[in-house]
Amino acid sequence: MARIRMLTSVAGADFSWEAGQVVDLPGAEATAWADGVRAVMVRTVAAETPEDVAPERAARKRRPAKTRTAE
16 A cells, blocks of 8 residues: 545545545555655655764754855
């Protein structure tokens, strides 16, 4: 099963979906509906973070931006 989020409301003989509703469908059917106009795919697994980021770079804190003062 795949999960899609409806972008528009649609109804048929045996279904009715509202905009914003999340619907579970078989993979091929979900792909057909998720065309970016009627619906979009919903990610069900958290995105992975890249493993190649150096630990010291990831832990480094950002410096505050310099601000100019009016003279």
